[in-house]
Each structure stands twice: as structure tokens, then as C-alpha cells.
Amino acid sequence: MATPQPISFPPSRLQDESAFASMRAILAAIRNGERFLVCSHSRPDGDAIGSMLAIGMLLRQMGKWVDLVAADRIPTVYRNLPGAGEIRTAMRVRGLYDAAILLECDSLERTRLRGLERMFILNIDHHSSGKEFGQINWIDHRAASVGQLVHSLVKAAGAIVTPEMATCLYTTLLTDTGGFCYGGIQANTFTLAAELVQAGADPVHIARDVYFNNPFSKMLLLGKALSNLHRGPEREGPIAWLWVTHEDMVSTGSAEEDCEGVANYALSAAGIEAAVFLRELPERRIRLSLRSKGKINVAAIAATLGGGGHENAAGCSLDGPLQRATEEILTALRQAMEAVDSH
Numbered sequence: 001m002a003t004p005q006p007i008s009f010p011p012s013r014l015q016d017e018s019a020f021a022s023m024r025a026i027l028a029a030i031r032n033g034e035r036f037l038v039c040s041h042s043r044p045d046g047d048a049i050g051s052m053l054a055i056g057m058l059l060r061q062m063g064k065w066v067d068l069v070a071a072d073r074i075p076t077v078y079r080n081l082p083g084a085g086e087i088r089t090a091m092r093v094r095g096l097y098d099a100a101i102l103l104e105c106d107s108l109e110r111t112r113l114r115g116l117e118r119m120f121i122l123n124i125d126h127h128s129s130g131k132e133f134g135q136i137n138w139i140d141h142r143a144a145s146v147g148q149l150v151h152s153l154v155k156a157a158g159a160i161v162t163p164e165m166a167t168c169l170y171t172t173l174l175t176d177t178g179g180f181c182y183g184g185i186q187a188n189t190f191t192l193a194a195e196l197v198q199a200g201a202d203p204v205h206i207a208r209d210v211y212f213n214n215p216f217s218k219m220l221l222l223g224k225a226l227s228n229l230h231r232g233p234e235r236e237g238p239i240a241w242l243w244v245t246h247e248d249m250v251s252t253g254s255a256e257e258d259c260e261g262v263a264n265y266a267l268s269a270a271g272i273e274a275a276v277f278l279r280e281l282p283e284r285r286i287r288l289s290l291r292s293k294g295k296i297n298v299a300a301i302a303a304t305l306g307g308g309g310h311e312n313a314a315g316c317s318l319d320g321p322l323q324r325a326t327e328e329i330l331t332a333l334r335q336a337m338e339a340v341d342s343h
Helices: 019-032 046-061 146-156 162-178 187-198 203-212 216-227 246-252 262-267 298-304 322-341
Strands: 033-041 065-070 087-089 101-105 121-125 135-141 239-244 274-278 286-292 315-318
Touching: 019 101, 019 121, 019 135, 019 146, 033 046, 046 087, 046 146, 046 162, 046 187, 065 187, 087 274, 087 322, 121 146, 121 216, 146 162, 146 187, 162 187, 216 239, 216 246, 216 262, 239 262, 239 322, 246 274, 262 286, 286 298, 286 322, 298 315, 298 322, 315 322
Parallel strands: 033 065, 033 101, 065 087, 101 121, 121 135, 239 274
Antiparallel strands: 274 286, 286 315
């Protein structure tokens, strides 16, 4: 196999030699292979889907064979992304691949895909809860989205950022920064956004598809959730929470994807610093979406409960019933808020 050529890369994009070396190792593995599987986490969001599609486009430009697989279907708001129909939904992956590229996962289990256990794993992540479980790991917490890392890979490979690829990568930035609202955004976030627009991404069209294309079932579910919106007394700090039951999901005809973003409505209230959305699953487990305006690190809280994510957006699951899970997460949020206020 050909020896990878040395790569020059702007230090503003990859700020330390360790991350640069990891990226080079990922690129070398791609250059030296022929067949690749690309996956991301279950319940894929805009960053997961946009990154999968963009890296699939990169691999094809490099003359590679690639399969894109997710355990759950693509949410409605992302089905207009270029190539979205190429992502296959399955619970098990089979076939001979030189490597499986996993995007923003902290473990194989996060994909909910069976069959990855014996594969050579290229792990690319940007979450603060990211773990080095792959044979080659590239984890850069400073990236605004894993799509930003994929863009770095595209540029390092000397590939072309097509309008279709730019559309997918811009979607990763828009959604994983909460519409450029979350903390951790840097000047190079907007530099990249500008580059992607220049490459053919239409920011207005993408924003309309993501934020003004919701199924009616989601709007009905949001009504249920907002009717359960609560804010703690002053002594408990600026925390808000809301929830839906499994019966609410059934009565509104809602799918799992309809829950994306609901927590942001609680966080958007004036004076609220942290919020949580709780959803009761059919088996009565409770899935939590945590959000923060930056005062506390919700990824750290989620990690103690078996989950993970970003400092301002994270998730985990707890045992039910709903009231017990609510009390547990509120206790954790209050303690975190008290610790911050005491310093």
C-alpha cells in the first residue's frame, strides 16, 4: 500500500500535535483501505446524519466503497439532505470492511448496532464525554460539531467540498450549536460556516428545513410537554423541567424524533440556567435531555448517570417511575448549581 504523504494543515483548525497526529492516522487508514462502514449513534441528530453523509461523499471521492448504516430512521427534518436516502436502517451490520468509521459515539453500544465487535474501528468524536474505544481515536473537544472534524479530514485529503457536502456539513454546525447559541462557539466556527456557504450551502434553506419543517405530531407533543412545564422555587435555583408520558407519545402519534429540541423550550425561559426534558419509555425507563446556558456542565452530570454529551447539551436514561427520575435529576442539577454559586 502507498505510504501516506505528509500533510500541511492550518494550526487554527487543529490546535495541537496530538489531534493532528490522530487525524493523520485516520486519513492513513482510509487511504490504505478499500471498503468502509460509516455509522453514528442511535437516534441520530443533525450532526450525526450530516457527518455520515459528508464522510460518505469524501470516501467516494477517494474511490472507496462505503455503506452508511444507522439503527434508527432518519428524522423527517433531515430527510432532504443530499444523499439521505443512502443511509440504511438496520440493527445488525454484516460484510467485510477494512474499517468501521464511528462518528460521535462514546462506545460501540451507543450505535445500538450488532456486528461491530470484531471490526477495526476508527473513532471520531468531539463530545467532552468521548472515550478512546477504537483502534484509532480522534477526539477533539474544541470542535463545534463532529462535522467540523470531517471537514478537516476532507481538506487534509485534498478532496473537493461540493455543494452537497457543504450542505451536510453546515447542517452539523447549525444543529450541534443549537442555532449558534450554545457555549464553545469560537471565531473559527463562523469562519467554517462562511466557507461552507461559499462552497454552496444555502443557510436560509437549511434553517427552514431544520426549524420550520416539523411534523404536526411534534407540535402536539410540545403542547403536552409545555403543559407540564415547572420551575423550581427561588431557593432551588434557576432550574426548569418538563415531561411527557408514554401515553402522551401514543395519543399525539409522536415518534422518538419528535422529542428532539423540546428541552430547549424550557431553557428559553428568562432566568433559567439549566433545564431537563423527561420522556417516559414504553418499558417505563425515563430518557432525559439536559440543557444548560453555560453556568453548569450538564455533560458531567449526565456522565455520572451513565450518559454523556456536550457541556451545554447532554442526555442519559434513568429507572422509572417518572417522579423518582425527576427527583434524582433535579437533585443533581441543584447540587451542581449550588457548587457553582458557592465559588
